[in-house]
Amino acid sequence: MLTGEIRNLFQIPQGTESLSLKETSTHRRITDALEALFLSWGYFPVQTPVFDFFDIYRPLLKSASLEKVYRLIDRDGDLLMLRSDVTLFLAKQMGLSLKAKDLPVRVSYADSILRHQDREDISHNEFFQVGVELIGKDGLHGDLEILMLLISTLELLELSEAVIHVGSRALFRCCFDRVLETGDLEELEKIIMSRNWRKFTEFLHGVDIEAPEIALYKKIFSFIGSDMEFRELRSAISAYGLLPAEALGPLDYLEELLASIKSMKPAACMRADLSEIGGQPYYTGIVFRGYLPGLDSAAAFGGRYNNLLGFFGFNAPSVGFSILLRKIESRIGGLERFSLKEEIVKVKDNNFIEAYTKAEALRKKGKIVIL
Structure with a gap:
């Protein structure tokens, strides 16, 4: 029987999750495969900050979204928000750094998000987003590119039932x-x-x-x-x-x-x-969501938001999508494709230098080696 103090050590904060070693390995391999697909389409990875000033984003969020945002006060007394959606943080980052001569720009991301969910609504696996943004390409061709990439992504994951x-x-x-x-x-x-x-x-x-x-x-x-x-x-x-x-x-x-x-x-x-008219006020054109049977909400979502970067000082059309990867991982077809198949070789030798030398030779051949 666990005491209350010990039981508390095993609890994790609401809106977070922990993964086993096997789950983590599979998750990383799925993410790598998606990033490779995005790169083959010319979408290069970017990283967004974990937190930013809350008041910057307040005008862009509806009241329901504001209620899900984690807020904190830093040592200087400024109100911050944790990253609850990569899209907004990415829009600010791109809006402040891009120039007209850079366009069009294609970026991808794969990162954790942190948002509050009511306990009765909570799903432990909705807190990792992968997605892409196409910046500087307006109209039909840009929208088609994003939707075709989403379709290719669903095909890669063998989610044949997705709509x-x-x-x-x-x-x-x-x-x-x-x-x-x-x-x-x-x-x-x-x-x-x-x-x-x-x-x-x-x-x-x-x-x-x-x-x-x-x-x-x-x-x-x-x-x-x-x-x-x-x-x-x-x-x-x-x-x-x-x-x-x-x-x-x-x-x-x-x-x-x-x-x-x-x-x-x-x-x-x-x-x-x-x-489907968009869950946020910054959408301006097409909006879309991807659904899978048995899930209580959309697993993919996106659309066109031509004025969002302009809010951060750089007026450029933008369209993109995000997928809640952990939400769908158990549904991925042929999931074993992403499991670790390589045999782990253990080198035993009382002489560490000899063991290390043998291990390095095997690693150069692509083996996974432990000492």
């Missing part, structure tokens, strides 16, 4: 920016992402949007379907004639994006999902 849902923050903004205040936009965003269509209808009634428009908006933002079904929806929307003219562009763009992906990767499981 990518693609939506548009631009569509949401075109439909509602002119008629809703910022606070109402945030509330409507939460309603759409929770897919609560009764509340959606009540909310739009409450801000004096007419019933025919509400019916159209519900038809649009509740839509999930294949590229063919999306084309049918697009045709039906034209027949309504109620959608703001500027909102048609994001729909046409999404149609072209999905058609392009299908022509290159017919087997990729893609869905147009117009309830």
Whole structure:
């Protein structure tokens, strides 16, 4: 029976995890394989700081995200935040260091994140992000590059059941920016992402949007379907004639994006999902998430955020994705590919110099040797 004092030694803080030797080896090999894939596409690894000044990022985070951030006060009395999402820390780092002549820039990352989760929601394996950012390449080609790299990543991990849902923050903004205040936009965003269509209808009634428009908006933002079904929806929307003219562009763009992906990767499981409007206010264009059966939330997420680097002084378009690697590691197909297969050789010799010499000769042949 463990005493309370000893039991406390075995506890770890909420939001952290520990790995066994075997798990760590497998995790590192998976990470190495992903970084090699990213590098083959021209994405070079970068490192972001573990903490930074909290007030810098406050305007970029919604209240729900702020509640998950770990904060601390340094010795000078400044309020800091621990890295809860690599994207924001990377945006600041790139925004302060890049110059126009450097563009486009492709970077990748693989790092721990630290965020608070409620105990009933906690999953011990959601705290390591791998991802990429393409900076300085706007439009269809940049978005396609990122989505095709995400598909290649899922293929490498043999996650054949993964489904990518693609939506548009631009569509949401075109439909509602002119008629809703910022606070109402945030509330409507939460309603759409929770897919609560009764509340959606009540909310739009409450801000004096007419019933025919509400019916159209519900038809649009509740839509999930294949590229063919999306084309049918697009045709039906034209027949309504109620959608703001500027909102048609994001729909046409999404149609072209999905058609392009299908022509290159017919087997990729893609869905147009117009309830995917981005979990953070800095998204400006496409947004997407990757889902796996049996998981309670998305394992991959990303999109376009053309104004984010501008917040840090360098205006450049950007698009990228992140994967919560530890969340999906147990689902990776052929996981044994990433296990340590090499035999560990033990050199025994009473003379340490002789043992060391033999071990070095074997190591040069690629063997793992212990003394």
